Each structure stands twice: as structure tokens, then as C-alpha cells.
Amino acid sequence: MSNYILEMNHITKTFGSLKALDDVNLKIKAGEIHALVGENGAGKSTLMNILSGVYPHGSYTGEILFKEKECRFKDIRDSEKLGIVIIHQELALIPYLSIAENIFLGNERAKSGIIDWDETRLKAKELLGTVGLTEDPTTLISNLGVGKQQLIEISKALSKDVKLLILDEPTAALNDEDSDKLLNLILELKEKGVTSILISHKLNEVSKVADQITILRDGKTISTLTKGVDEINEDIIIKGMVGRDMSDRFPPRKPKIGDLLFEVKDWTVYHPQNSDRKVINNIHFNLRKGEIIGFAGLMGAGRTELAMSLFGKSYGQNISGTAYINNKKVELNTVSQAIKHGLAYVTEDRKTYGLILIDTIKNNISITNLKKVSKNNIINEQKENLVIEKYREKFNIKSSSILHQAGQLSGGNQQKVVLSKWIFAEPDILILDEPTRGIDVGAKYEMYTIINQLANEGKGIIFISSEMVELLGICDRIYVVNEGEIAGELLRSEATQENIMKCIMNHSRGEQHNEF
Amino acid sequence: MNFEKQKQSNTFPLKPNQKDKTMNFEKLTSILKNNIRQYAMALTLVLIMILFQILTNGVLFSPINITHLIQQNSYVLILAVGMLLIILTGNVDLSVGSTAAFIGAVGAIFMIKMNISVPIAILLCLIIGALVGAWQGYWIAYVKIPSFIVTLAGMLVFRGLTMVILKGQTLAPFEKSFQFIASGFLPESIKIGNLNFIAILVGILLSLLFIFLEFSNIKNKKKYNFETLPLGFTITKIIIIIIGINLLTYNLAAYKGIPVVLVLIISLIVIYTFITQKTIAGRHIYAVGGNEKAARLSGIKTHRVLFWVYVNMGVLAALAGLVVAGRLNAATPKAGTNFELDAIASCFIGGASSTGGIGKIIGAIIGALVMGVLNNGMSIMGVGIDWQQTIKGLVLLAAVAFDVYTKSKTNGE
Numbered sequence: 001m002s003n004y005i006l007e008m009n010h011i012t013k014t015f016g017s018l019k020a021l022d023d024v025n026l027k028i029k030a031g032e033i034h035a036l037v038g039e040n041g042a043g044k045s046t047l048m049n050i051l052s053g054v055y056p057h058g059s060y061t062g063e064i065l066f067k068e069k070e071c072r073f074k075d076i077r078d079s080e081k082l083g084i085v086i087i088h089q090e091l092a093l094i095p096y097l098s099i100a101e102n103i104f105l106g107n108e109r110a111k112s113g114i115i116d117w118d119e120t121r122l123k124a125k126e127l128l129g130t131v132g133l134t135e136d137p138t139t140l141i142s143n144l145g146v147g148k149q150q151l152i153e154i155s156k157a158l159s160k161d162v163k164l165l166i167l168d169e170p171t172a173a174l175n176d177e178d179s180d181k182l183l184n185l186i187l188e189l190k191e192k193g194v195t196s197i198l199i200s201h202k203l204n205e206v207s208k209v210a211d212q213i214t215i216l217r218d219g220k221t222i223s224t225l226t227k228g229v230d231e232i233n234e235d236i237i238i239k240g241m242v243g244r245d246m247s248d249r250f251p252p253r254k255p256k257i258g259d260l261l262f263e264v265k266d267w268t269v270y271h272p273q274n275s276d277r278k279v280i281n282n283i284h285f286n287l288r289k290g291e292i293i294g295f296a297g298l299m300g301a302g303r304t305e306l307a308m309s310l311f312g313k314s315y316g317q318n319i320s321g322t323a324y325i326n327n328k329k330v331e332l333n334t335v336s337q338a339i340k341h342g343l344a345y346v347t348e349d350r351k352t353y354g355l356i357l358i359d360t361i362k363n364n365i366s367i368t369n370l371k372k373v374s375k376n377n378i379i380n381e382q383k384e385n386l387v388i389e390k391y392r393e394k395f396n397i398k399s400s401s402i403l404h405q406a407g408q409l410s411g412g413n414q415q416k417v418v419l420s421k422w423i424f425a426e427p428d429i430l431i432l433d434e435p436t437r438g439i440d441v442g443a444k445y446e447m448y449t450i451i452n453q454l455a456n457e458g459k460g461i462i463f464i465s466s467e468m469v470e471l472l473g474i475c476d477r478i479y480v481v482n483e484g485e486i487a488g489e490l491l492r493s494e495a496t497q498e499n500i501m502k503c504i505m506n507h508s509r510g511e512q513h514n515e516f
Numbered sequence: 517m518n519f520e521k522q523k524q525s526n527t528f529p530l531k532p533n534q535k536d537k538t539m540n541f542e543k544l545t546s547i548l549k550n551n552i553r554q555y556a557m558a559l560t561l562v563l564i565m566i567l568f569q570i571l572t573n574g575v576l577f578s579p580i581n582i583t584h585l586i587q588q589n590s591y592v593l594i595l596a597v598g599m600l601l602i603i604l605t606g607n608v609d610l611s612v613g614s615t616a617a618f619i620g621a622v623g624a625i626f627m628i629k630m631n632i633s634v635p636i637a638i639l640l641c642l643i644i645g646a647l648v649g650a651w652q653g654y655w656i657a658y659v660k661i662p663s664f665i666v667t668l669a670g671m672l673v674f675r676g677l678t679m680v681i682l683k684g685q686t687l688a689p690f691e692k693s694f695q696f697i698a699s700g701f702l703p704e705s706i707k708i709g710n711l712n713f714i715a716i717l718v719g720i721l722l723s724l725l726f727i728f729l730e731f732s733n734i735k736n737k738k739k740y741n742f743e744t745l746p747l748g749f750t751i752t753k754i755i756i757i758i759i760g761i762n763l764l765t766y767n768l769a770a771y772k773g774i775p776v777v778l779v780l781i782i783s784l785i786v787i788y789t790f791i792t793q794k795t796i797a798g799r800h801i802y803a804v805g806g807n808e809k810a811a812r813l814s815g816i817k818t819h820r821v822l823f824w825v826y827v828n829m830g831v832l833a834a835l836a837g838l839v840v841a842g843r844l845n846a847a848t849p850k851a852g853t854n855f856e857l858d859a860i861a862s863c864f865i866g867g868a869s870s871t872g873g874i875g876k877i878i879g880a881i882i883g884a885l886v887m888g889v890l891n892n893g894m895s896i897m898g899v900g901i902d903w904q905q906t907i908k909g910l911v912l913l914a915a916v917a918f919d920v921y922t923k924s925k926t927n928g929e
Contacts, residue, residue, distance in 0.1 A: 335816075382739075
């Protein structure tokens, strides 16, 4: 008898003329954590959609054996009946319903259509306990952070008596601390006999928790590595994913740091709805020409809020403090003022704040500085086409033409459009908020290269990221932000993951100044 | 994930040296698919026209009826232009019918009661229209009350004020020079047989202009390696449109020449097409509708855009109100009833998206013409108002359903 809980054999799936999956094999042992890695577009999600019945039997070739029985799922319900539950990257919780209501949504504790609220709450409370949450089950989802919401999704899965849990990028939106909690929970569930499939771009996590790792590339299985048998490290995984050596994950750069460019003093911001709550408290920082500074910190530390409040007061109220550019005091009251003074803010949420998804690449890029390609407010389309085409080539935006719709691009290419749009505005100071979130290893490398180029042109770069490794690899100097304050400042030479964490811990305990 | 790859490979540019017939065909179908809505609506308009031409035994395209068709529908065409801009921002204006009636009434007071000269009265009316738009724009853009509610209130307020001003009565008649705008014709000087020379000449000039624009457009597209339609297709398109233009001007020439209001409408179409397609302001309107948050973070003053779009609508509603008053030669409390619905329906039939960011002036015009020809054709046939409404409602639903269907198809769902 084999000890595989799941076998997917010779799966091939085509969309039109394109083979998304080509003879893929995936074997999962009962009770293990199996990681699935690959670049964007490698076929991970397609494979999981076949497993969960989103693509029904008949739309692909190959066979699925679950507990040695062949399965022919018609839809998601069929797979859930057997205990296969998928948690998607975009959470499917309803913000204005309570935790308990969300957990039992579509699976209500009811007798003849009438909901038993006592049982609902009681069961919800139990489930919350297993994932380590102490929240009241009547709390609204909208009051919880992303990390906790992710845990609610898992308890929802547990309520369905899950045998095989599929997590698609569960930690993409989490900081390192919340990610650790989540990974520990997956390990706990493993003890209780739940098998998990983990899809992740974060290779350090994968190598930490996974018992086996399957690498997909261009719709094909490249290899399956087993912990303890094969040598596993990030380089080997990356090599499998991209099909080439990537000896260095960060392009080399020789910093050419110049004069003081941007300085912020006594910056204080209050919460937009709650005028008593200080979100940013008395922050000072400075940036030189050609320098890349990083803002490290946990989720909710206030980094995005700081950036957006600087960028034309786009966040918060009662903002006080002064900003200097080239040693001259400047007012940054509206976005257009900020742009005029040479600021640009590349948002962390490109779909909501960065792009007009229904519009073309061209219109998305030129929007920040239409004056550059017009005369008397009339757009010179010839000039616009020429300039934007240059951006498309320079940043290697994979598309049919500059008239390609932005919403149809892949995540990495969308990010390049957002970056292009802000470079088009000809800023001196670029604030990049999580510029590599949700994009694959290859696209990240390209992004780093662009950032380095910009710095070498003499621009000042503020780099906000939740991935410490990335900050350490890219930045000349790192400010550690915690609870709306600067908890410490580290030079490249003294910056390590441990030092950053130490800064945060000390600051949380109330020790203001860190010396290294 | 892999959808994207597939999409890209489908729409990837075809190198000029790939002259293969099948490739050309694929290219054609892919372009048609992308623009299916525009072509489908234009085609529908032509089919509806032919259908009613047969059903009415040729009355639809008779010179006198064509002229009436234009004059009857002038107000919808004017309103549809302003409404499109509003719908592009993702909003709506329910008050335009009431505003039109209100301005008609105000104009009547100015001209009939107070004896103010026609040009000054018109100017004052347009300014009051702008103020009405500014009033609504203020609540929508700066106080952030949903446009549906603000303009619903405006619909009641301005209808009420119309009745107050007119004291429930009809005011008439207007001066001849005022009526001229709505029902007059360009002066006829030279006649060729029975035909108005100016009308024929305008037809020819418009045809030449269209050919020129079409080819310069293609030239530009080729320069940047954008997709272009095969030449045969372009030529067919040009021929159809030239026949259309000259059929129209010939018919007008055979009656009394070119109606003044047609000049007004064509100028509006040209001006607003230019604004929406070629200017920074136009680009900003599309951006606000496409993603307001992203637009604001790109430095666009989104409140200001919204405010001015409503001011603009106020002016165009005032213009429509004056045209209606001039045509009826009276200001009545009931004028302009349901105009807003016709204007909104025109935009959606013409391919505008209800969430904003998508739509073209020419689309709204085609939508308005579809509605106008349906009205006119059915009236000639003696179909009652009851069935006319029913059929118009179904056409609106069918047009949008078709839109949703083709979109979901192209998105591969």
C-alpha cells in the first residue's frame, strides 16, 4: 500500500493553443507539508484549480487519485466533500459579517433553515482556539488585520473537516512575525494529521517548513526535493525555478552618494477617522542624492502611512512637521504640489491605487505628466506614443503594444508600468512601497536593476519592504520604523536581520535609542 | 497566471512581413472582437434604419422626415454629449430634464415677460445653467454625496421651480429669431434644380474631411506599429460612411436645406470628441472614471474634474432646454420630462460602461440615433406610446446584455 494521500498523474491542461500544464505529476504523502514553487505563470494555480475542481473533470487530461480512489470533480463542492480545501491568495471573507458568521458561511449550523446561534458561536470559539486566536467570535472581520484574517480562513477550512489544506501564497501580505505564526500553525496542523500544500514565493519559508518541494517551470514538473534526502537551499530552488544560475539575487551597485536631498523633521500624523490617535509620531529622517534608504518594520508600523502623508497629505489629518528639499523648506499639501517638488510615490497596492486597469499602458504611464507631451493642454499623441514606447522597451514590459490593457498584464509587468509612470514624472525622490510584492524572482531582479540605475542617476530612493533580506540587499541605510516612530537607524555595514528585530523589540519595550 | 500568457500570444503584434491571408483574417477577427461593441451598434443603427425604411414604405428617409428626425431628437443628442462625460466619471445626472424645463421657463420670462434681447437672454440662460451644474457639482464633488441622490433631488427641485416660475401656466410665443435656432435653416442662396446648394457642398466637404482623417489616422498607427484594419475593410467603411453622409445632405437639400440645430449638434460632437480624445482635461475625465484613487494619487485634482463635468452638463442642459422651448415655441411646466432617461440610455446603448472610464462621444450619438429612429419609425407606423416604451426598454437591456456577454467572452470566462 502506498502512503500517498494524493496523486496527480500526467495532468495536461490547455487554454486554446497554449499548454498551461504539460504532463505534470504531483505526489503528496499523508501528513506532510508539500511546497509547490515556481515563477508566476509556471502553472501552480492552474494545477491547484484542477485539484479543487475549479476546472472540472474533462477540461484536462490525466488522473487524480485521492486516498487511492480516482476523483472526477465537477466543482469545488465535490472536492470539499472529500476534505480538500483551498485558501486563495485573495481572502474570501465578508468584512461586515462577524468571525463566526464568516467561518460557517455556506456551512451554517442550522436546523431546518434556522440558524442555531449559540452553537455557531461556541464552535467558532473552539476553532479560533485551535488557530491560537482569542478574539470574540462576534467581532467583525473588518476590525481584524490581514494576519488574523488569514488565520480565520484557516479556521474556516478546519470547520469543514479538512484532510488536505492548500494555501496559495498565505504569507504574501504578512510581515515576518505574522508569517512565522502562520507557519507554526501549519506545523501544528501537521501534528494533528492535516496534510498541506503550500504555494509560496518566499523561499526561506519553504525551505523551513516543507518536507518535500516540487518545482514547476513553464507548466512542467522540474523536480521534487525531499528534506533529508536531497540538499535543499534557496539557490538550488531558484535555479530550478528560473532554469539558470542566479548566483546573486541582488544586482551589484557601487553607491555614489551626494549632497543632502530630502529631509523631514518632526513629522506627526493623526489617524484620518480618529483625530486623537497618533499614527506617526515626530519622525525625522534624511535622504541624500544617489542614496537608497530602507524603511523596515512590521506590518502596521506606519511606513505606508508616513509615505502617503508625505506625498501630498494623501493619508491622515492634522499633519505637522517640515520637509526640506535641497535645504529649502517645501509645502507638500496636495499630490500635484508634491509631484512639482519632485516626489513620486509608487504604491504598495498597484491594483487599487496605482493603475487604471481598464486603460492602456500608454494612458497609465503618461497620466502623471501629460504636460510633458502636450502644448496648450492639447496632447501631442505622436510624441506621447514615441516616449511611452521607449519606456516599454527600456523596462521590458511584456505586452503587444503600448495600447495593451494594463489589467491584462502579469503582476511583474504591472509593477513595471507603475514604476514607469512615476519615472515619467521625472522625480528626484522616489518612494517605493513594497515594489516587489507578489512578483516572481526574475521580475524582482529586473526591478532591483532599475532601482539601482535610478539611484546612480542621482535620484534619492526610499524603499519600503516587509522582506528584510531585500532591504539588506538593496539599501545603503535602513531606518527601522515601529509604532509610528523611528526605532533606529542602521548603516549597511551594521544592518542584519537580528539587529533590525532587536531595534523593534527594544523600541516596543520603551527603550528609545539604539546604539550599535 | 497562464491566461495572461495566452492573451499576450493572441494579441501579439504581427510583423508587417507576415502577409499570409489567414493571418490577415485572424487579425481582422481579433480587431473586430476588440471593437465589437462599436461596430455592432453602428451596424444595428443601419439595420434599424433599413427595417423602418421598409416598414414605413419609404417615409423614414423622405426629405421632410429626415429633417424632422434631426429636429425632434436634437435635445437628446445635446444631452447625450454632456451625459457621456458624467457617465465616464462613473456618475449619473437625473436632473437634466428638469434643468432643461427650468431654463426654458427662465428664458421665457427673460424674453417674453422682460423683453430682454435674444442673444443676451440666451447668454444669461447658459450662465444660469452653469450655476445649476455648479450647485450639483459642489454637493457631489466636494461634499461627496452620491450623484444619484444629489441629482434626484435636483430633478425634484428644478421641476418644482419651473412650476413656480411659470405659475403652472404655459408661456408663449417666442420671438422669431429665437425659434430660428431650433427650427430654422441655413439661408438658401443658390439652388441646383430643386436642391439646396449649400447642403450638397457640405456633404462633399465632410466626405473629403472624413477620408483625410481616416488615412492620417492609419498612417499614424502604422508608424507606431499598432494594429490596423486591412485596407479593404477600411475602404468599405469609408464608402459606407460617405454614402451615409451624402444621403443625409441630399435629403436635406431636397427639403429646406441644413437645419440650424444640426450645425449646433455637429459642432458639439466635433468639439467634445476633440476634448475627450485629445486634451489633458479629457484624459483626466477617463482617469477619474477608470480608477479615482489611482487618479488622485497621480496628481489629478479629481474633485475639480467632477465639479466641472457637472458645470458642463448644466450648460448643455440649458442649451437643450432653449432648443426645446424654441421648437415648441413655448415654455411649459411639463417640458423635458424623461429627457434624462433618454440621454442616459443613449450613452449605455452606445457602449459606455456604467462603472465609468469607458465610452465615446460618437457612441453616445449612435445610441441617441438608435433611440430616435425607433421613436420616429414607430410613430410613423402608428405604434402607440405604450409599445414604444416597451420596445425601447428592451433595446436598452439587449444592448447592455450584449456588452456584458462579449466582455465575458473576451475575458475568457
